[in-house]
Every structure is written in structure tokens, then in C-alpha cells.
Amino acid sequence: MRAYADNDYPANHKPDWRVIAGLWPYLAEFRGRVALAGACLIIAKLAIVATPIALKYIVDYLDQGRDGELLVWIPLLLVGTYGLLRFSGTLFNELRDALFARVAERAMRRVSLRLFRHLHQRELAFHLDRNTGGLTRDMERGTGGISFLLRFTLFNIVPTILEILLVSAILLVAFNPGYVAAIVVAIIVYVLFSIKVTEWRTRFVREANARDNQSNSRALDSLLNYETVKYFNNEAFEAEVYDQDLEDWEKARLKNRLSLATLNIGQSLIIGIALVVILGMAAVEAASGEITLGDFTMINAYLIQLFIPLNALGFVYREIRQALVNVERLFSLLGDAPKVVDAEHAQDLQIQGGEVRFENVQFAYQAARPVLKGVTFTIPAAHKIAVVGASGAGKSTLARLLFRFYDVDGGRITIDGQDIREVTQSSLRNALGVVPQDTVLFNDTLFRNLAYGRPDASEAEVYEAARLAHLDRFIETLPEGYQTRVGERGLKLSGGEKQRVAIARVILKNPPLLILDEATSSLDSLSEQAILDALNEISRTRTTLVIAHRLSTIRDANTILVMDDGQIVESGSHGELLEAGGKYAGLWRQQNREGKLD
Template identity: 70%
Template structure:
């Protein structure tokens, strides 16, 4: 049973600070923001003015009978009333239309920032990540940003503005008792909403955690579809997935029930407040201190006030949920990459292309040392091969040179420049890598090949495919170079994927090469053809070859033999055979295996 992972984000910053971090994204369209706020104010002014027009309509109709009524007066008042209603909606829609570009651009900027940040993270982060949960965090976070921008600016602030305006009108038109009653009602409503929503936040966060966990499990299982089939474990995978769904279901149920409690409590406060304030108004109408139009205006204001207040409760709940979502997104951005450029890093200046490892020690974790004082030099234009048993540390050399990890001690230099003191971009731009395990994009073969140099012409792409003994295979396919390779390149065989990887490195045409078991998935005929191509390319380049099959590196200028993180032998193929040591033993074993 695979261990379940808890994606709870510890040490998150206070939620409300996240809103302040969103404001800089509004500055790109300052004019639109100002204009949208202007529409907001106009919308609220017309909204607050509507009950006043209604009051005058009712009072005029109540105080004038048919004999002395001037029909055009109520008609004009009704027209004014309808115009105010329409204007309120018009200004609100204009506000949303004007602000739409601001919100969408902010989502774009944040999404791009997160995307770039994730590509800047170190390899260790991506080896440990849960892709499904990470995708959900990004999806919910970007949606939450849009919600926060829209509703913080256009719901909370306008509602508070409306409360102040209504209270001012009631204070001037009537007396302070109505303002006090409304203030007490609003205060009780707000305190109740905040307290219960804060209590609910834990359920929201737990639901998100369980959602991430179940989604990660589902994606992990689907990505390993073939493995599931090999071991006939469909039922086991379904049970594992359902175990996560049970936890998700329970968390969602708590979320739903707590929301029902919140909604019920808010409705009770609103109903009780309406009853209390309208009883006050009824008494004043009965005593003659208030007209029927005044009563109508008070009733309209209360309805008009409590509707957005009820919406404010919804908005506050959603804002808190959005904050939970956005905090995880921003939490990702706060985590600094473990591998960063030095403060004054310069671009790598390649003169000859000499690579040197100087007493390099390295461990992925303190409990297990991988490299123990490794030192060697690859002269410019030379090919150095590293061989040895699995786990000896061969591929770690390539990862360190490409700066996926930094050495624990010692250093690696290119033309005398410590690679930790140059920019990662300039370093990686000069190195081409053919990895042992090639994973392709879910795109066409052509685009996967062109990824080595996106600006390359079609002729250059096809030439690289020919060099990698791939062109004839591609044109034999019904869709040729437009053929989709499937997720992770699963529609291609291991050898075909390897040749794609070789072709795009040939297209990149870098001065430094790392070949990490570059021909491990090829048949002997294809291997011979591709080795000729790689030998031709590497003849002009400094090349580090990681190999398991010794026959593929027998022509290397120098062969380094590694065992348990140390170089135990070095020399040419013939010199190492003459030494009759560990390399000679490996050679004899592989020759015997090949013959049998």
C-alpha cells in the first residue's frame, strides 16, 4: 500500500495579508481601476436614491385623491424610480466590464509567475512533488485570485459604503434609533459570520487537502497504467482511490453542514432585525410621526441593505475559502529554489571547453554519501566515459555538471570557471544531454524534435532525425512528422523515444555533451548507426559519457571506472584491459553474456 501524503501547508502567512499582495497587480491598468471605482460609486448612489423616489410616489398617491391629482407628477416619479433602478444595474455592469481586463490580466500574471517559478525549482522538488495535488493548487489558486480581486473591491467596499449612506439618510430623515438598530443588527450579523466562517475554514482546508490527495492518487495510477495492468491491480488501485475519496467525502460533508449552520444563523439574524425595525416604523406610522411613504422607504432600505449584507456573508465565506486556496499558491512562490544563481553570477565564457571535477563530494541526504572525493579532467574536445556498477555514482556526475544539484564540497569548473559562479542559463545553454529515461511531450514528433532548437527550420529538424536514424521510421507513419506521441511518449517504443532524444540534442548542437546511457534502449543495428553519428558529433566536442555497456565506450579517450562513489581505475580501453583489474573483469563478463 502506497503511503498517503498530507498536503497540508504548514507555516502559511496570515490569510488577510494575501489581499495586500494582490494590489500591485492592479497597477497595470490604473485608469481602468479608477474608472471602475467611479462606476461603483455611481451605482451605489443610484441604488440608495431608489427608495427615496419610491417614498415620494407612495406619499403623493396617499395624499392626493383622483380629483386633485396631477397625473404627470406620479408618472414622472415612476419614470425617475425606474431610471434609478436601471442606472444602478447599468453602472454595475459597466464597472464589471471595465474591470474585467484588470482581473484577467492579474490571473495571467500570477499564473505565469507560478509557472516560471516551478521551472526554476530544483530537481529534488520535482522528484518529491505530487503532480495532481500541485495542479489542483494552481487551478484553485488562480480562480481564487480573480474572486478576491472582484469581490473585495466590488462587494465588501460597496456594501460598507451603502451601509454608511443608508444610515446617514435614516439619521437625517428620521431619528438615531433606526441607525442604532441597524448598527446593532449589522454588528451581530458580521460578528456571527466572521466567527462561524473562521470555524469553517478548517473544514475548507481539510477538504482541499483530501481533494489534492485523491487527485494525486488518481493521476499517479493513470500515469502508471501499464504497471497496474501488469500486476492485475485494478481493484487494488480502485480501493486505494476510494479510501482517499472516503476522507474527501467526510471533509466535504463537514464543510456542507457547517455552511448550512452559517446560512441558517444569518437568515435568523436578518429576519429578527427586519421584524424589530419594522415594528418601530409601524408604531411611528400609527402615531402619525411617519408617513406611509416613510414606512415604505424604511422597508425598502432594510430589504436593500440586508440583501447585499446577506451577499456580504456569502462573499466573506467565499473570500476566506479563496484565501485558503491562494495561500497555497503563494506558499509555492515563497519557497526559494535550492539551486540559485550567485548574486554576481556572470555568463559562462567558453574558450576551450575543458571540464574538471575537483575533489567533489556529494550526498543526496546526510545518511548516504554518493561521491567521495572525485577528481578528473575532460580536456577540450575529448571524450571521457564513466563506467561501473549501478549505484556507483555515474549519473550523479552528469546531474552535478548540469547543476541539477550542487556539490557538498569541492567544485566543478569549465575552462577554469566554477559552475556555481556562472548563470544556470548560460551553463545549460552550452550542454546537451541525452538521458537514459526519455520522456516526451504529448505533442507531435516534429515538435518534440524541434524542442532542441525551436527556431530551427524544417530541413534542420529532418536532418537531425536522419542523423539519429529516425527519419525513415517517421515518414512510414500515416501522419509522418505530425504523429502524436501520446502522454510521456507512450505511443513510441523505448528505442524510438531514445532516438528522438538524440535527434533533438543533435539539433541543439551544443559544445558540451552528456550522454547518460544514450543508447541503452536501442537494438544493436540502430545502436551502431547512432554511435557513428554521436561519435561524429562528439569528435568536435567535450563529451562525458555515462555507460553500462562497455562496448559502446571502448573508443573513448579516457575511461573512468567507478565503484561506491570513487574512481578506482582510469585509462584507455586497452590500458585498462592490460591492467587486468575491475574494468577487465567487467569486460570479460559482458563479452561472455553477449556470446551466450
């Protein structure tokens, strides 16, 4: 079993740091806020760096005053200044975060919306190959990673570097250059160690993410197919497979944790050694009288102040690497161009009569296995053409191509002489109404599912569509009526009820072109006749393509096309095809024997 079908990166893949530059457009929307947040950042760092200086003067004054008379107001003033500086550092840091909060949240919103739209623009093949659970994990981690990168790149790494420079400048001017040299050496060793070990452990982060996606996808897939699991009594099997995925995830997480412990221990050791060396130097100078007790206190305060954010910098670097992995994955989703796109100068489809033509159409889902082999036919305006044939003959592919879920490999499809590849997808799909073979509903109320055919429809229009689809009597029997929730994918409704919802949606949409893909396949004979009457009524003035298996439903079609192995092998009316005694007549006799023509 493949570990993670959606993981396109090898474990040793190095993230692209240019991803951070790609975040600038999301900052540009709030330039003023970003500038004010930057100003607060600088003020906060200046106050924090000045705090140990105030502490030095307090200690020196108290130390010098042990042998003389102390003026109480002076140390009180210094203590007040010390407290004000500490408060200012916290205040401006909080103001910075408050100012930047809207920037980060808006960036997450913009990216999430952009990705959501992009995924809806992707071709059907993309979604058929995707693990939905893994995809939602990528979206979740990616948007969270963007917020992290924005916040911590600007407000942790930059401030820490600024603080290191300020503290180094103060120590260089006021004390022995050896302090700065020791700090610089410690920082270089710390940074090199952090980068090296983080690079090493990134593969464990990727593996943990991949296993997380894998287990989540498996759980989601199993729950979505709850009924199938029950039909075959495979709860134990599903639990076993899921537990295996969780075991892989557990192992990956353990490696991640152990590698993190290695990094933390190494970083703490470097910081500990640096503190001992620098404070040892300061203690020797304080004992010999080269520096005051206040100087020693200030150096100690600076070291603590410096190494705490430096330690945080190590954490932030680790997290940034992980965030880069997540954001890069999200940006790669955005970077994959849809295979079905509008032409550069695409115009809106203009419906004059609604004539549909398939001209020598060739298509294959996989190059080695052609599905359509030069299919040519015309559906005159306001006519009904039915397509029949064995499973795999290419019937439903005709509907998918007309709807532009895919583009043809050869030939063309036109509506009123307009190549559907030369018109906008939006205008094309506005003109088409589809009743699919398998209707999937949203986990919402019946009313909202019905209104999905035209979200701006009035209540009266929704009720009328339900009546025409012969759904109103069923809804009246429900305790909550139109506000009844249909469950995940509409599982609370029967197949026939779901198809009636699909028919009502199309009635509400009121398109000039119809595609009926096995539209009555889930109905009993009595319901089928009622629905056929409704479909015949709405298709009477519309160009209609009917994909049918049950031949009794298409006897009234103007023309019936018989497909076999991706080609049209027979064409004519119901009576003509029966008289010809070919494939259609054979299918008719077979269904008659099976009782499907009742």
C-alpha cells in the same frame, strides 16, 4: 498513508490577510481602469440608495391624493425617476465590471506566468518530492482565488460598507435614531457570528482541499503509470485505493457542507429577527401617524436593500477566507526560493576549448548518505570520458551536477577554468547537450518533439537531425509522418525510438559539450551500432561525458573511469583496464558471459 504530502498548513492555520495587499502590484498596471471602475461603483451606489427615496414620494403622493385631485404627470414623473435610478444602478455596476474585467484577467495571467516560470526555476529535488496533481490543483485554485479577491474585495465588501453608511446616515437624519441603533446592533451580531463560525469551519475547507489534492494526485499518478498497472493486473487495486481517497474527500466535503448550512441558518435567523424588530418599530410609528406610509415603504425598501448585500457579504467573507487559503498556498509556492540560483554577479559561460574538471567533488542527496566522496578528474577539450560502475555508484549524479540540477556540497566543477556556480544557468545549459537514459516526450507531434532541441530551427534542419539520428526511415513508415502524435510522455513510441528522438534533439541543439547518460540502453545491437556511429560523429569535436552500463559502447573512449561507492577506483583506456585485471575487467568478463558485448 499520509493524507496530503503537499499540505504544509495545519487545519487551524489562520490565513494571512496581508495577502490582499500583495495583490496591489497587479492592480497598478491598470490604475486608470481601476479609478474609472471605482467612480462607476460610487455612482451606482448613490443611484441605488436614492431609489427608495423616489419610491417614498410616489407612495406619499398617491396616498395623499386619495381625498383630493391627482395630477397624473407628477406620479408618472416620479415613477420615471424611480425607474431611471434603478436602471442607473444596474448600468454603472455593469460598466464597473466591464472596466475591471481586463484587470482581473490580466492579474490571473501575470500570476500564472510568474508561477510557471518559478516552478521551472526550482531545483530538481523540489519536483521529485512534489505531487504533480496536487500542484496543478494549487495553481488552479490559487489563480481563481486571486480573481475572486480582486473582484469581491473591491466590488462587494467596499460597496456594501459604503451602502450601509449611506443608508444609516439617511435614517439617522430623517427618522428615529432607534432604527440606526437596531441596524448597527444587527450588523455587529451578524458580522461577529459570521467571522466566528467561518473561522471554525475554515479547517473543513482546508481538509476538503487537501483531500481533493490527494485524490487528484492519486488518479493522475495511476493514469500516468497505466502500463505498470496493466503489467501487474492491478486495476481493481488502483480503483480501491482511489475510492478510499474519494471516500476521505466525500467525508471532508460533507463536513464542509454541514458547517456551511449552520452558518447560513444562523445568518438568516439574525437577519430575520432584525427585519421583524425594525419593521415592527416602523409599523407602530406609521399607525400612530409619526411617519407616513411612504416613509414606512422607504424604510422597508432600505432594509431589503441593506440586508440582501449584507447576506451576500456573509457569503463573500466565507469565500474570501477560502480564496485566502488558496492564494496563500500559491504565494507560498512563489515565496519558496530555488536552492540552485545564479550568483549575484554571474557572467555567461565562455567556451574556449571545452575542458571540464571535477575537483574533489563531494555531494549527498541526504546528509547521512554521501553519494560522491572527493571525485577528481578532467575531460580535456574535444575528448570523450566514459564513466562505468555498478548501480548507485554515483555515475548519473556526475551528469546532474554538471548540469546544475544540484550544487556540489564540496569541491567545484569548472568548464575552461570557470566555476559553473559563477556562470549563469542559462549559458551553462545552452552549452550542454544531454541524451538521457529515460527520454520523456511531450504529448505533441513528432516534429514538435524533435524541434524542441532548437525551436527556431527550420524544417530542413529538423529533417536532417532526424536523418542523422537514423529516425527518418521509421517516420516515413508512419501514416501521418512527422505530424504523428506521440501520446502522453511518448508512450506511443518504443524506448529505442524515443532515444533516437533525444539524440536528434541534441544534434539539432549542436552544443559544444555532450552528456550521454546510457544513450543506447534501449536499442537492439543493430540499431545501437548505427546510433553509436552517429554519436561518435557528433562527439568527435565535442567534450563528451558518457555514463555507460554496456561496456561495448565505450571501448573507443579516450579514458574510462570506474566508480565504486562514490569514488573513482580505476582509470585508463579500455585496453589498459583489461590488462590491469581489476573491477573493469571483472565487469567486462561478466557482461561477456551475459552476452551484452555482442
